[in-house]
Amino acid sequence: MLPTILDLTSLRAAYEAGQTPLDLVETIIVRRAASEDPAIFITPTPDEALRAEARALMERAPEPNSLPLWGVPFAVKDNIDVEGLPTTAACPAFAYDPESDATVIARLRAAGAIVIGKTNLDQFATGLNGTRSPHGAPRSVFDRNYVSGGSSSGSAVAVASGLASFALGTDTAGSGRVPAAFNNLVGIKPTPGLVPNVGVVPACRSVDVVTVFAATVGDGVAIRKVMEGYDAADPFSRKAVPSSLPAAGLRVGVLDGAEREFFGNSDVEALYDAAIDRARALGATIVAFDYAPFRQAAELLYNGPWVAERLAAVKDFLATNAADFDPTVRTIIEGAKAYDAVAAFEGRYKLEALRQKTGKEWEKADILMLPTSPTTCTVEEMMADPIVKNGQFGRYTNFANLLDCAAIAVPAGFDANGHLPAGVTLVGPAFTDDALAPFADAMHRAARAGMGKDREAALPEAGRVVAPADDFVPIVVVGAHLTDMPLNHELTRAGGYRLKTGRTDGSYRLFALHGTIPPKPGLVRDPSFTGNGIEIEVWALPPTAFARFVQNIPAPLGVGKITLSDGSCLTGFLCEGHAVAGGREITEFGGWRNYISATGPAA
Structure with missing residues (x-):
């Protein structure tokens, strides 16, 4: 029997106990048919297609939990391409059949996840409330009179109601965070460029981010790690350089009196204050900061030339199909016509000036903690005043992508009547x-606060996220254990944590080993060789997990000391010399990931 909320820990336990993906699919089919919210999906994956995908997975990877997901x-916002399902962006006249999956x-x-359908959204991802769709408005899982939040409305409700893990x-102004708050979920908003946008219908292409709604932070981070990674096909994709935060004495910036605005919602304000108390109890140092420059940057997204990016995304379609737009969405997008190239440059100058001002505030705090949304409202209230009410939702979210921030939205509890949830967002x-x-x-x-609509659910201990302890042991990986590769789950399940990416020094050569399943490379040091180094990742494992991991490494692989390009020397995977004699050298690819991309996994 599956729980109401399908968190990863519970689902994996069910699979270990003998249930199968086909059993899971049958549960999803029943739950989907019984859903009280008909506006969640635009295009559900047909029942037989779901069953076929489950069977195909079991043939490809018969061992339970043998792939990371x-x-x-999972459900997909309908502005992200899924091969076999139309992409509509909640505009039927815009619909097309994608030729391939989006990169994510x-x-x-590839990691084993199963798409259950395309979800509803504010049309062309323009809105934070979830009512701007011809397919109806998904509702809060706690009160159908209230908005679900948007624009990723159906995605949040699908997870919160137990239809998807x-x-x-997507998140341009807060669409991956506000619906999380309104449905008692976690919303993972990556740093812009960390997760590629190839195959995503753009809203504001330069600041759009693909996001994750999940039951727990641990789930959301694990899923984000599967999706992330540089993709040259996305002009805004970036190679991540992970940044750290203090392990102790974390300084958390909170709103001061002058910038506090909850639009009369005293319940959300009380929950924000309670969250501040919890942060202090967890050992954080609470500091006040001036939100004004962040707020002024946020205002540029809808009241500045960035709205012209929304027109750039759909200008050709708008020219021929203006009548097919939601009236509010059309009003917002056509407002872009008021801006010219001069205004775009002036807006950029203003943003950079504000960035300098926010830099002074970042000197006070390591991270910020803000209300995810300062208030909520009913669907009726939103429809009566769609621009103003929607703007209230984005007061503390709109700046994050413009200012190149990472953010995680988490539940903060329920109002005084135990009726509606609210959330806070941690921004770094x-x-x-x-x-x-x-x-x-x-x-x-x-x-x-539980998870989704199950407010009594206990968060699984196995999914707890902890910072690597001082005694964690680093290990360098070069092949099948890299992020996104088939054996990476051996590190993540053991409590491993990726510390950094990098390269070896120039004295290492890489070979494709014969007959290994899954395919693996062999790294060999040759002091006489001078190259550009091999791509690696450094992971940290708990000491006991490190010992088990090393014990299970099959010959001809083993561990030894590897010198990195920065001069550090760490334990990592090396190969016995005899195993690469006569084998194919792949050093020229610069790393295993590039080799696999160029030649395919069976190479």
Whole structure:
């Protein structure tokens, strides 16, 4: 029997106990048919297609939990391409059939995840409320009179109601965070450029981010790690340089009196204050900061030339199909016509000036903690005043992508009547995505708010996110244990944590080993060789897990000391020399990932 909320820990336990992805799919089919919210999906994956995908997975990887997301069901916002399902962006006249999966979908499917359908959204991802769709408005899982949040409305409701283990959204102004708050979920908003946008219908291409809705921070981070990674086909993709945060004495910036605005919602304000108390109890140092320059940057997204990016994304379609737009969405996008190239440059100058001002505030705090949304409202209230009400939701979210931030939204509890949830968002500088996670997880657990609609659910201990302890042991990996590769789960399941990426020094050569399943490379040091180094990742494992991991390494592989390009010397995978004699040298590819991309996994 599966739990109401399909967190990864519970689902993996069910698979270990003998259930199969086909059993899971049958449960999803029943739950989907019984759902009280008909507006969640635009295009559900047909029942027989779901069953076929489950069977195909079991043939490809018959061992339970043998892939990082083996048999995990997920929903996809309908502005992200899924081969076999139309992409509509909640505009039927815009619909097209994608020829291939978006990059993130391909990576998730390769990891064993199963798409259960395309979810509803504010049309063209323009809105934070979830009512701007011809397919209806998904509702809060706690009160159908209230909005679900948007624009990733159906994605959040799918997870919160127990139809999916996770769902993908997109976030330009807060669309991956506000629906999380309104449905008692975690919202993972990566640093812009960390997760590629290839195959995503753009809203504002330069600041769009693919996001994750999940039951726990641990789940969301694990899923994000499957999706992330540089993709040259995305002009805004970046190679991450992970940034750390203090392990102790974390300084958390909170709103001062002048910038506090909850639009009369005293319940959300009380929950924000309670979250501040929890952060202090967890050992954080609470500091006030001036939100004004962040707020002024946020205003540029809808009241500045960045709205012209929304027009750039759909200008040709708007020219021929203006009548097919939601009236509010059309009003916003056509507002871009008021801006010219001069305004675009002036807006950029203003943003950079504000960035300098926010830099002074970052000197006070390591991370910021803000209300995810300062208030909520009913669907009726939103429809009566769609621009103003929607703007209230984005007061504390709109700046994050413009200012290149990472963010994790977590539940903060329920109002005084136990009726509606609210949330807080932890915001960090670029590429603090992993570093934010332990504190975000601790805040979620301390709130005791449950997961999704199951407000009594206990967060699984196995999914707890912790910062690597001082006694964690680093290990260098070069092949099948790299992020996104088939054996990476051996590190993550053991409590491993990726410390950094890098390269060896120039004295190492890489070979493709014969007959290994899955395919593996052999790294050999040749002091007489001078090259550009081999791509590596450094992971940290708990000491006992490190010992088990090393014990299970099969010959001809073993561990030894590897010198990195920065001069450090760490324990990592090496290969016995005899095993590469006569083998194919692949040093020219610069690393195993490049070799696999060029030649295919069976090479």
